[in-house]
């Protein structure tokens with residue numbers, strides 16, 4: 378199968394089982410630097426980046442869950458440096474392997490998006506707004522994969538996305554299920570009641586949920602934080618539950634995401650959403 382040589386059979390097995398795979402240095406230094414410089418140039422207009430350093434006014438610091446800026450307006454994604462992420466040969470090969478050679482529907486997949494969070498909290502927590510970016514399909518097919526790329530270093534508690542490894546294997550029960558129904562169904566399980574629940578009232582106490590492992594039926598789950606160096610990336614199954622997280626670091630979190638939707642599920646997705 379073309380592209381498979383970039384991924385070992387152990388990695389493919391891990392992706393099937395956990396729905397999450399890490400790729401250190403997936404992107405070339407130059408490609409990531411171009412994107413980082415584009416983001417910095419946009420933020421320079423707002424006075425947040427100047428003379429090669431961040432200038433963040435503590436008095437104007439947003440408070441989690443606010444991220445500080447409307448990223449689509451302040452940064453945007455209609456720029457060659459953002460779109461160029463998709464041209465990375467190693468990324469293309471990895472996606473092809475994870476989709477078992479299936480074509481990607483470019484229209485449904487849209488453009489990559491920058492994920493940006495200003496420092497916005499002193500206290501780190503595991504949030505409650507777990508969601509996924511694709512429904513469960515009646516056919517049980519994997520709808521695609523999602524890229525989470527590091528445009529700059531993201532350290533632990535520095536705003537990296539949280540993912541629930543293994544969650545893509547839940548609720549594949551032969552019917553179309555949207556994200557909000559997934560939440561209702563999963564809350565029957567003690568593991569998920571705690572993950573989705575606002576209790577305990579002190580949000581800082583929820584930090585202990587990071588690394589939490591559990592099982593639902595035969596499915597093993599683990600709460601993970603995505604962290605890495607510029608150029609590193611994770612690929613996740615599009616059904617994996619994930620959440621934004623507070624940024625307790627002293628610099629912004631800059632990542633990028635892209636959803637690769639399989640061409641062979643577009644009809645089923647459209648029908649399920651009532652678009653056709």
Ligand SMILES: O=C(O)CCC(=O)C(=O)O
Pocket residue numbers: 492510536537538539619620621622634
């Ligand atoms: O890391 C984040 O800000 C969350 C990203 C997210 O939920 C998504 O891209 O679907």
